[in-house]
Amino acid sequence: MTPTTEKAVVLYDGACPLCRRSVRILKKLDWLNRLHPQDARDVANLPPCELPLVPKKLLEEMHVVTPDRKHALAGFRAFRWMAWRLPLTWPLAPLLYLPGAAWIGGKAYRWVAKNRFNLVPCQDGACHLPVSARPSSG
Numbered sequence: 001m002t003p004t005t006e007k008a009v010v011l012y013d014g015a016c017p018l019c020r021r022s023v024r025i026l027k028k029l030d031w032l033n034r035l036h037p038q039d040a041r042d043v044a045n046l047p048p049c050e051l052p053l054v055p056k057k058l059l060e061e062m063h064v065v066t067p068d069r070k071h072a073l074a075g076f077r078a079f080r081w082m083a084w085r086l087p088l089t090w091p092l093a094p095l096l097y098l099p100g101a102a103w104i105g106g107k108a109y110r111w112v113a114k115n116r117f118n119l120v121p122c123q124d125g126a127c128h129l130p131v132s133a134r135p136s137s138g
Contacts, residue, residue: 007036008085009047009065010078011058014039018116019062029086035064061113075113076105 010026012019023037038047040058047053049065051072057063061075064082073081080102083093096105112119 008067010035010037011040011063013059014041016116034085076109
């Protein structure tokens with residue numbers, strides 16, 4: 001078993017400045033070394049998972065593939081799963097299960113994910129989106 005098969009794999013958009021910044025913070029919070037961040041754009045090296053990993057969906061929302069490789073959680077559900085594994089977020093984790101939290105959290109997460117390229121200043125004031133990150137016309 002390799003070290004990454006003992007950890008959850010956090011799949012994120014490596015072309016997204018907000019996503020990369022979030023991963024840097026995530027690494028600092030991961031004191032117990034339970035998470036392995038990985039660029040979802042590296043489709044040739046996606047982790048094995050009982051559920052199919054769809055590359056297009058991996059770029060729409062962050063995904064977490066659980067250490068047992070049986071589950072792939074997306075968006076707010078992935079965020080909520082990680083909250084239980086990061087000591088500094090343990091006090092917050094129960095609040096993420098309050099009535100309505102999943103609905104509000106899901107909506108908020110999807111809004112941030114959809115607008116992520118506009119939320120972080122880009123180099124020299126211009127973002128150069130990779131072709132696969134640009135909205136399709138039509």
